[in-house]
Amino acid sequence: MPSSLTQLAEAVLKSAKILDAYFEEHNLPQPSFAPDGPADFGISNDAPHVEQARVEAVEAAQELSDLLQGPITFLRPIATGVSLQAISRWDLTSKVPVGGETTYAALASQCNIQEQDMKRLLRYAISHGRLFLEPRPGVVTHSLASRLLSENPLLKDGYWLMAEQYFTAAPNAVLALERWGSTPAEPNHTAFNIAFNTDKAAYEFMSATPEGRALGKRFAMAMTSFARFSSRPSAPGAGRLARLPEAYDWGKLGARKVVDVGGSRGADAIHLAMLYPELTFVVQDLPPMIEGAEVPPELKDRISFVPYSFFTAQTVAADVYIIKQCFHNWPDHYCVRILQNQVPALRSGARLIVIDSVVPPPGTMSLIDERNVRAFDIMMLTNSSGREREEEDWHKIFKAADERFRVNSIKSAHTKGDFGPASAIIEVVFE
Incomplete structure (x- = not known):
């Protein structure tokens, strides 16, 4: 990263010229905040250098802005x-x-x-x-x-999760740590519990009462929103859902039965089923999460929904189990329990495809990506006592769950599936 103000300004200019040239060459409109402006940049996946220029411009501009505002600015929280x-x-x-x-x-x-x-x-x-x-x-x-x-109602659901659930809970995070922080993490010892005046963990609360079930239904829609909409404005349809096929070689699975554990309303299963006709899916989640889920008529014979809590024994035998962005919601010893509960149904050779964060060491990511990762980590602390984990943490969890779990590969999905700046695909084989 350039260090002087002039160098930072020149870095922004250099990247801006690359973006401007791309917009002109492809007859794309300039970014704008105007009501009729473009919702995304239209950068093709075939132009990674242009996306890189955008990222570098953001990073340099942020650095320049921070320097020009001075350190005292960061000591004044905003509302x-x-x-x-x-x-x-x-x-x-x-x-x-x-x-x-x-x-x-x-x-x-x-x-x-x-x-x-x-x-x-x-x-x-x-x-x-x-x-x-x-x-x-x-x-x-x-x-x-x-x-x-x-x-866009779905986009609004994602906005609701941050503006309502998270910002309602967040002011109580330090109070929760003062109250429970000296003991091992528990999902019902959080800012969420204080804010919503409940002794139940967030996901249990969202299935236990009429108020909670209404919250759970909106939460499920918010998860679908995050699957469909990217936090990066680069390309149309660049959300987690549209780019899920890029994150893993699903085609190599062939004719397999796939269980999507904690799969909410089935957005991922539907998308993959459309692209890979040999795959069949069972989507599992708590009743409020799957309530009202709809499947296109042409896929109804290949996608089914089953109420299930991963804190109970898995009963569906399959070849592949997808567990996407579930573990980061839970403390380590709960993740071990979730994995152990899958074992009764696992055959030798069964695969777990875990899509979750694998956080690089501090200072090795760009500032923008590191800020996003740390923000997600604080969100997990606030809502469920979960956390974003480093690679070593994952190996410990799988080993503690069962010695027969073998981590086959850990591959970054940051530039592929856009699940977050530390996202990765962890392929685990049960031996």
């Missing part, structure tokens, strides 16, 4: 969560007409709050998150980001 939560709680993106306008007064009346408070909330969102625009004093219209939320 982003308050504004984001208000937008989600009152569904403000749906109350602003697409292509039209409304007023702070009208929005305040609809939400039964004072106009001055609505102004404060949305002006914060406009200045910090580029959510909404104020083209004239007192008038509110959509920005590109708020329009996308308004028009």
Whole structure:
């Protein structure tokens, strides 16, 4: 990374020129926050150098911005969560007409709050998150980001998870550590438990009460949202779902039965079944997570849903078990239990395809990627006492679960499946 202000500015310029040339060559619009701007950059997977230029520009620009603001800036926490939560709680993106306008007064009346408070909330969102625009004093219209939320319910579900569930729990994280941090991690000793006034772990809470089941259903939709939408704006359809086939050689499996453990509403199974007609799938999850799941008619004979908790013995014998982004939700000794519960159904040669984080050592990732990884790690701490793990941690967990688990390979999926900056595919064979 360049060190001087001029070097950083030149690095941004160099990358920007590469991006501009690509946009011009492929007749693509410039990035914009305007309501009618492009939702993604349209960078093809066949142009990795252009994506690399985008990443390098972001990193250099962030470094330059941080330096110019000075270290004291980082000692002043910002109140982003308050504004984001208000937008989600009152569904403000749906109350602003697409292509039209409304007023702070009208929005305040609809939400039964004072106009001055609505102004404060949305002006914060406009200045910090580029959510909404104020083209004239007192008038509110959509920005590109708020329009996308308004028009896409699934995208809104993902936004809800961060703005409502996470930001409700997060302020209690330090209190939770003060209360329980001296003892081994437990999934019901978290900020979530304090915020939602429950002694049940988050996933148990989301299946135990009417309030929890409603939360669980929305949570399941949020997981589908994260599968479909990438946090990187590079290419259309570049989300985790669209790029899942790139993360692993599914074709080599042939005619196999695949169990998607903790597979929610089956988004991954449906996508893979469309691409690999020899595969059949059983999707397992807690009842609220699979409730209402829909499968295209042409796939109904190859995809089934079975209520299942991975804290009970696995009863479905299969050739392959996918466990995607489940383990990071749980403390180590719970991960061992999850693996041990799969053993009763495992035949010799059965494979576990674990899609989860394998965190590189500190300082070996780009600053942007490291910040994202550490943010995910704090989210896991806050909601479930889970964590993002390093490679050594994974070997310990598999060995503790059963000596017959053999880690066949650990491959980065960061540039393939876009599951996160530390994402990896861990292939484990049961011998």
